[in-house]
Amino acid sequence: VLCAKGIEQSTGRLQTEVAAEAVPGIVAAVLSGPSFAADVVRGLPTALTLAAADPDLGRRLADTLSDRRFRLYWSDDLTGVQLGGAVKNVLAIAAGILDGRQLGASALAALVTRGFAELRRFAQALGGRPETLMGLSGLGDLMLTCGSPLSRNMSLGRALGRGESLEAVLGGRRSVSEGIYTAGIVARLAAERRLDMPIATAVAAIVAGELGVDAAIEGLLARPLKAED
Amino acid sequence: VLCAKGIEQSTGRLQTEVAAEAVPGIVAAVLSGPSFAADVVRGLPTALTLAAADPDLGRRLADTLSDRRFRLYWSDDLTGVQLGGAVKNVLAIAAGILDGRQLGASALAALVTRGFAELRRFAQALGGRPETLMGLSGLGDLMLTCGSPLSRNMSLGRALGRGESLEAVLGGRRSVSEGIYTAGIVARLAAERRLDMPIATAVAAIVAGELGVDAAIEGLLARPLKAED
Numbered sequence: 001v002l003c004a005k006g007i008e009q010s011t012g013r014l015q016t017e018v019a020a021e022a023v024p025g026i027v028a029a030v031l032s033g034p035s036f037a038a039d040v041v042r043g044l045p046t047a048l049t050l051a052a053a054d055p056d057l058g059r060r061l062a063d064t065l066s067d068r069r070f071r072l073y074w075s076d077d078l079t080g081v082q083l084g085g086a087v088k089n090v091l092a093i094a095a096g097i098l099d100g101r102q103l104g105a106s107a108l109a110a111l112v113t114r115g116f117a118e119l120r121r122f123a124q125a126l127g128g129r130p131e132t133l134m135g136l137s138g139l140g141d142l143m144l145t146c147g148s149p150l151s152r153n154m155s156l157g158r159a160l161g162r163g164e165s166l167e168a169v170l171g172g173r174r175s176v177s178e179g180i181y182t183a184g185i186v187a188r189l190a191a192e193r194r195l196d197m198p199i200a201t202a203v204a205a206i207v208a209g210e211l212g213v214d215a216a217i218e219g220l221l222a223r224p225l226k227a228e229d
Numbered sequence: 230v231l232c233a234k235g236i237e238q239s240t241g242r243l244q245t246e247v248a249a250e251a252v253p254g255i256v257a258a259v260l261s262g263p264s265f266a267a268d269v270v271r272g273l274p275t276a277l278t279l280a281a282a283d284p285d286l287g288r289r290l291a292d293t294l295s296d297r298r299f300r301l302y303w304s305d306d307l308t309g310v311q312l313g314g315a316v317k318n319v320l321a322i323a324a325g326i327l328d329g330r331q332l333g334a335s336a337l338a339a340l341v342t343r344g345f346a347e348l349r350r351f352a353q354a355l356g357g358r359p360e361t362l363m364g365l366s367g368l369g370d371l372m373l374t375c376g377s378p379l380s381r382n383m384s385l386g387r388a389l390g391r392g393e394s395l396e397a398v399l400g401g402r403r404s405v406s407e408g409i410y411t412a413g414i415v416a417r418l419a420a421e422r423r424l425d426m427p428i429a430t431a432v433a434a435i436v437a438g439e440l441g442v443d444a445a446i447e448g449l450l451a452r453p454l455k456a457e458d
Contacts, residue, residue, distance in 0.1 A: 033339075034334075034335050034338035034339055034342070035335045036333070036334060036335050039333040039334065039335040039336070040335070042333070044332055044333035044335065044336055045332055045333070045335075045336040045339070045450055046333075046335040046336060046339065047336075047339035047343075049457055055456070058456075059456075062454060063454065066454055068450060068451075069450070071450075071454060072454065073454065073455060073456065073457035074454075074455075074456050074457065075456065075457045075458070103273055103274055104265070104268040104271070104273035104274070104275075105263075105265060105268065105373055105376065105377050105379065106263050106264045106265050106268040106269070106273065106274075106275040106373060107268070107273055107274040107275060107276075108373075109263035109369050109370070109372045109373035109376070110262075110263055110274070110275065110276035110365060110369055112369075112372055113263070113363075113364065113365055113368050113369035113372065114276075116363070116368065117363065120363075129458075131457070131458035132457070132458065134342075134345070134346065134349075134458075135342065135457045135458060136339060136342055136457065139342050139345065139368075140338050140339055140341075140342035141338070143338045143341055143342065143372060143376075144334055144335060144337075144338035147334065147338070147372075147376050148334050150334065221274055221297060221298070221300075222297075225291060225292065225295055225300060225301065225302065225303075226302060226303075227284070227287075227288075227302065227303055227304065228278055228302035228303065228304045228360070228361070228364045228365065229304070229358075229360035229361065229363075229364060
């Protein structure tokens with residue numbers, strides 16, 4: 001059961017695809033969803049998605065690993081679950097930047113809403129199912145990650161938003177902010193498919209040192225008004 | 230341009246319907262979305278939905294009322310925009326209850342995710358469009374309202390979650406928590422249509438004094454595990 005999140009930078013492959021190549025014959029499932037380790041350890045209620053290609057295996061794993069406070073819902077959408085978890089880390093960096101710049105809770109909610117539209121557009125283009133992205137491993141994890149300074153990716157974004165350099169932030173941490181590694185490959189895969197992903201693309205450019213935080217924010221605010229959908 | 234949120238308790242009608250009856254010939258638009266008044270007054274960036282039945286009017290109102298920091302996206306889905314704004318106030322009470330009981334950020338994210346599924350189910354059954362509910366007036370406002378103690382409905386829920394009685398909470402406030410008045414009619418309309426809305430129904434029962442907070446939480450956690458979608 002794979003619990004990390006990300007997309008292979010050189011190939012754009014998902015972890016289950018990498019695992020299948022590295023360990024021939026492996027049957028990999030994926031566990032993803034809104035669950036700070038601190039909450040799980042304290043026995044607070046959590047609900048996550050357990051994805052396996054074989055629905056019977058998914059159900060069996062969910063039954064075995066669940067208890068009353070740690071509830072797993074099963075799914076057979078390995079692609080949607082993995083892409084949701086990977087992309088939300090990129091969006092969390094953007095959310096952290098807004099928060100670090102003290103732009104307010106209303107702006108943050110708007111950013112996450114528009115970011116979620118990017119996440120859905122991206123994951124569906126790559127084969128994920130819409131319902132998966134609306135679920136715990138998609139929207140649920142996005143809300144948790146973008147709503148709490150406990151999140152590693154959001155706290156990294158906050159430091160950038162406060163004006164610290166990426167080098168300084170990374171030098172001072174031992175934890176991994178997976179979104180840094182995911183941003184570039186998400187932007188590249190989106191560009192190849194001509195998907196409109198202004199937020200994820202801005203994060204990729206900031207992380208690559210090609211765009212300043214203020215210029216990124218101004219660029220997003222300067223987009224023309226339009227119909228909402 | 231109507232800015233309040235709710236559903237007429239005795240009839241289940243939307244505000245635009247009530248306005249059309251009260252003021253024959255009126256052309257009512259609706260403004261809704263994630264925007265704490267305090268953020269707007271301080272000139273922080275906000276993005277909202279402006280709905281009007283006539284798309285040209287919607288576009289003209291959005292152009293006229295927007296500036297660089299207060300951005301309106303237009304829509305012609307009056308039903309979806311009004312239902313999203315009304316139901317999110319009910320869900321915010323539930324979010325506040327979890328928060329007041331200190332059940333953790335992971336549980337809160339799961340609750341809001343499942344609550345958003347209820348909101349979509351309800352609004353679509355009553356004629357709202359799915360894309361509207363995924364937008365600023367639906368998901369965006371839900372995230373803001375359920376993510377911040379500044380929200381009136383969430384703070385009312387927090388007081389209930391900490392064990393205060395509804396009478397005591399209401400007696401101590403001058404502001405209106407619209408979700409209290411919306412919960413009952415949402416639960417009734419959902420029951421009439423046989424829509425599964427366990428969270429909104431629990432809030433309605435709590436607000437009506439028919440269900441205790443602990444029993445409501447236990448009831449939600451005791452639901453059987455299942456496939457996610």
